[in-house]
Amino acid sequence: MLSRIFPQIDALRAQLAGLGTDFSLLFLRLIMAYEFGMAGFNKLGGENWFTEIMHKLPFPLNYAPADISWVLASYTEVIAAGLLVVGLFTRAAAYGLVVVTAVAIVSVHWPESYGSLSELWQGYAIRNEGMGNFKMPLLFMLMLLPIVFQGPGRISLDRLLVTLTPLRARVTRGELGLADVGIALLALGLPLAQVMPLPGWLIFVAGAICAGLAWRQSRTESITRP
Template sequence: MNTAIAGALGAWEGLTARLRGVGQWLPPLVLRLVMGWEFFESGREKLLGENWFADIQDRFPFPFNHLPAGFSWTLSTWTELAGAVLLWLGLGTRFAAFALLFVTFVATAAVHWPDMVSMWSDLAKGYAITDMGYGNFKLPLLFVVMLLPLMFQGPGYFSLDALLARLLAADTMPAPRFDARAWALAAALLGACFLMLLPMFGIALLAVAAALLVAEHLLGA
């Protein structure tokens, strides 16, 4: 019986190890190709189209509601185009993913978020592609879900980032760390994005990041 269990566990470990191995190559590549195409299409439409940001200037979160619409349009256009190309190449992937994540939060606040939420059921109705009066943040939420693995896990082995790491004799996949500084970094990155959509929640995340860093410093002193 024990031999059978050990054999089954060994087979399962071999299966999952192989899936994890391929998982370092294939899933990040697919995410990069898909998200790169989505943002490249969006950026190209802005580049070739008319600036309509002035029509929704008052809906932009601070500080973009105080910036010229032309500046915001140009910044959004080239962030999407450059970010898309970087995702395709797998170069500076985490920076590109964060920049596109930030743009997505700004766009959600300005275009896709409901004007007013009186109860959770109203917010749930906004999880849609077409705006029926409750917002339509389904697509940007899916973008966020797909960008987060690229920001936290990186581009995978089939990328220029991995190639540069090998050329520089650096670890292409360093061992993960779960210390206070890691959680502070995650809270700070997400907090910066949430400032654009849910300012109080964003501030809370930034406060958590600061508290974790202070606690680590005091406990390590």
Template structure:
């Protein structure tokens, strides 16, 4: 059966499926690379403000120095986005940014005190009015999860290396 004899809606969905197979991850990789690289550049050009919040860092990061945590965070936010752009080591890059984001949520964005779910829900915002502001980091986590779980799509260095390795094994 020809593609054009199908219902136009089914045809459109088949085309979307083909496009998704090839590049479902590209918008996520571009978005996350931009956001995290921008944050890394701010750290690169800024002063270490981790000293003021270091007591809020979760274990084991609270046992390192604020300077060490600043450097690790900065370099993760500079290198991992470049890896995401290339689709190289996508799962590892995503996992490292997930760790950075969880630490940031715990240290900066999570409400300091809350006793009810309605108080916690007030922190689901971009601005902090005393209830935290974990909305944006949560969006980053949700966007990073598919990349960490599935890796990069077909348009990536990961896939190119995988295909090259498979071709070598067959030869």
């Protein structure tokens, strides 16, 4: 009797876990699409205030004309929001918003100066009282990361495209390889470098090294394989 019940319970738990992941990713996509979509539409219908912060933008954006940066940021938010809603090219859309948010943090929400980590932490707030207000964009970045690394879930056009593709992509879960670690570090290091250059670029360089070693390892294996 018990031998029949436990497998059914395990199967039910697996189904619930899968549905929980899919719906969690869907809700994350929708709330992020709403927030960034509204921000993008407000920019398109409002006045360009980038002229006041161009000197704070990271390189090379600080050399671009303010009008181009304004249009680029606006359409990135609007288009990426639409892609998140339908779940199409979802990882690229979410990562684009991570980069946009990192630029917004360093140019708008980051404190002008701080002498210690405790002073920097005072900027983790919603209201700007002279110490920065990077709480909301930081939370948005953290909410986007599961979409970047895990994808949109099964309730998405990406999933439909994979299903309809003759050569279906089957991802086997196993131990992380150097290539996986390298890609993750590269993806995290680039936006972090806009906010905190030293640790961000160190992570980026570490990711590049891991990716290079993985490429070299794959080349060696392909040469030695009979």
